[in-house]
Amino acid sequence: MRQTKTSSARMFIAAAIAAGLIGLTACSSAAGAETAASAELGSSLEEITTFAKDEGSVHLIAYPKTWANYGESFEGFTEKFGIEVEVSNPDGSSAEELEAVRTLKGQATQPDVLDIGATFTKQAIDEDLIEPYKPSTFDEIPENLKDADGNWTAAYYGVMSIGVNANEVDVPQTWEDLKDPQYKGKIYIGDPREGASQLAAVFAAGLANGGSLDDISKGIEFFAGLADDGYLVSAESGAQALSTGEAAVMLDWNFNFPGIVEEMAKSGVDLQVATPSDGVFGTYYAQPLTIDSPQPNAGALWIEWLLSDEGAVSYAKSGAIPARYQTLVENDAIPADVLKQLPPAEIVEQIVFPSPSENDAATEAIMAGWGEKVASKTGF
Incomplete structure (x- = not known):
């Protein structure tokens, strides 16, 4: 089972398009694609809710059930509003999400809302793929977590x-610990040229080794050293690598590990997770409404749900930090037992997000150097 939803840095492999999108577009184009009826977005949350119920469904893309506890969010949304949640290509990448909007624009199968990595928000705006929408909780969202x-x-x-x-x-407990011989031939990272979480791992290792948000080279050097010494392994995914014994170490977002606990237990894996103290790195995923969405009100209501107290608690159960974290804590809106699932406060306080220009610089450095310095020595 694939656990990490990939987000390509500027480009994605043609095979991924063939696997994820050709089937999607073929379904919509066969026998003539339906054209989405134009719908008007309500002018108030009450009106949006009414119109959304009339629309009856919301169409998402690249929302795995095990990613950030989305399975529970789907159920909660449908139970509260009576609106069905449809998901295409659940394990798709952010690049595939944008391609789906380009390909399906104006059709009934166009996704209404995306879930894209931070590095893709500017591209989505520049290509006019998303529709501005300020949710009712907009003022409670920190400036660096919204446009x-x-x-x-x-x-x-x-x-x-x-x-x-x-x-x-x-x-x-630290990135430096991974240089211990016990981890030789047992570390899975994946390819940061294709995935946002993998890129984040390089960022974090770089910070732990004297790098900065505007210089990811130290992270590339760190993994190049591990590759030279035979520490890295290639596999389809981190979860698969752990469950099959191909690897004993995987790097991922904290909120993805709870979703694989049961799978790991069945495979005899004692899954333990730690956030390295010497390189704390975090980033967000954005949920924009797409341009000319087929179900704009259902899409807007889905965004409202994700940012509501209920949606936030659902995220927090997986360890995902809700964007309205500070407000929720101040209002005691997150149950104590759920609050324990989030990273320690001292870790949360250290998280600083890269700027768009820093993300661009990191992407360029990864694209230029990862292949020769790391991938050529590990087979991925």
């Missing part, structure tokens, strides 16, 4: 963490 013009808001964010099979290796 000032409402082109997108981020409902949650996470911190890069290390999960291990504690039956095989010790739980590392």
